Amino acid sequence: DQQVKQNSPSLSVQEGRISILNCDYTNSMFDYFLWYKKYPAEGPTFLISISSIKDKNEDGRFTVFLNKSAKHLSLHIVPSQPGDSAVYFCAASGPFTGNQFYFGTGTSLTVIP
Amino acid sequence: GAGVSQSPRYKVAKRGQDVALRCDPISGHVSLFWYQQALGQGPEFLTYFQNEAQLDKSGLPSDRFFAERPEGSVSTLKIQRTQQEDSAVYLCASSFSGQGRYGYTFGSGTRLTVV
Numbered sequence: 053d054q055q056v057k058q059n060s061p062s063l064s065v066q067e068g069r070i071s072i073l074n075c076d077y078t079n080s081m082f083d084y085f086l087w088y089k090k091y092p093a094e095g096p097t098f099l100i101s102i103s104s105i106k107d108k109n110e111d112g113r114f115t116v117f118l119n120k121s122a123k124h125l126s127l128h129i130v131p132s133q134p135g136d137s138a139v140y141f142c143a144a145s146g147p148f149t150g151n152q153f154y155f156g157t158g159t160s161l162t163v164i165p
Numbered sequence: 166g167a168g169v170s171q172s173p174r175y176k177v178a179k180r181g182q183d184v185a186l187r188c189d190p191i192s193g194h195v196s197l198f199w200y201q202q203a204l205g206q207g208p209e210f211l212t213y214f215q216n217e218a219q220l221d222k223s224g225l226p227s228d229r230f231f232a233e234r235p236e237g238s239v240s241t242l243k244i245q246r247t248q249q250e251d252s253a254v255y256l257c258a259s260s261f262s263g264q265g266r267y268g269y270t271f272g273s274g275t276r277l278t279v280v
Contacts, residue, residue, distance in 0.1 A: 056207070086268050095169070095256055095271030096208070141207050150221050151196065153268075155207030 055079050056144050058156035066164050071129040073159050075142035080123065082144040086153065087116060087127050090139045099140070100127070132163045167191075169272035171257050177278045178247045186242045186275045190259030197240050198269060199232055200256040208256055214240060247279045 057076045065071045075085075083104040088096035102109040102116045102125065109116050115128045129136055139160045143153040170189040178184050190197050196215055200208035201224075210224040216237040225232070229247075234240040244251055254276045260269035 058207075088271075093273065095258075095273045097271070098268050101268060143207075150223075151198070151213045152210035152221070152224065153208075155209070157205065157207045 053078075054157070055082075056142060056154045056156040058140075058142060058159050060159050061157070062160040062162070064162045064164060065132045067134055068131045071127075071132045071136065071161055071163070073127040073129075073140050073142075073161065075125045075127075075156055077123050077125075077144050077154075079144075079146065080120075081148055082146040082154075084145045085116070085118065085125050086143045086145075087114075088141045088143060088155075090141065090158070096141060129161075132161075134163045134165050137161055137163050169257055169259050169270055171255075171272040171275050173275060174273065175276050175278075177280060180248060180279055181246050182279075183243065183245045184247055184277065186244075186255050186277070188240045188242070188257030188259075188272060190238065190240070190257070191261075191270060192238075194259035194261050194270075196260045196262065196269065197234055198258045198260075199240070199242050200258065200271075201226075202254045202256055202274070204253070211242070211255075244277075247277075249279050252277055252279045 086101045087099040089099045090096045100114050118125045139158045141158045143155045145153050172187045199211040202208045212232045213221040214234040229245045231243045254274040256274045258269040258271045
């Protein structure tokens with residue numbers, strides 16, 4: 053039972069345009085969400101996070117939006133750059149998850165120069 | 166070191182062979198985690214240490230998997246009698262705080278291929 057879902061395995065975007073990566077979750081008790089970025093042959097690196105007490109968090113070109121009623125979060129990258137090409141994972145945790153995060157299956161973003 | 170270091174980077178094992186995967190966390194990090202990432206999937210939790218204590222091993226898929234962190238720093242994940250379904254990237258992560266709820270730093274992983 054996949055509790056965190058990324059339904060788009062891949063996404064292609066033109067350089068300079070907006071990239072929107074989506075993530076859905078099933079358990080309303082999740083209260084903390086992360087986005088990780090992963091290049092080939094490297095481990096995931098932390099990108100941005102959001103707590104359930106907020107609906108938006110912004111860090112430079114990256115903004116994460118959280119819609120708790122829809123159990124949906126999205127990552128916006130504006131403007132997209134070729135170096136953003138990577139696999140993006142969303143992850144969720146909550147008081148019931150102990151110290152583990154539940155990860156989605158990832159979305160491979162390609163930014164076309 | 167500056168980051169989480171894992172060795173070996175790649176390991177090919179014959180089915181039935183035992184393997185040991187090593188993780189050197191960031192110095193001073195209290196918490197250490199092991200995750201398994203199968204091809205095309207997201208990382209899945211295996212086990213968690215706080216210092217030398219293994220506080221959660223609920224994600225270990227079978228009793229063939231064993232992890233230790235005897236001195237609260239380096240950790241080893243051991244897989245006995247490897248099977249083809251064990252083929253995956255094994256990721257280690259560490260965090261400074263006693264709880265990993267707010268994210269942690271991953272290593273580059275060990276890619277295990279069982280043939």
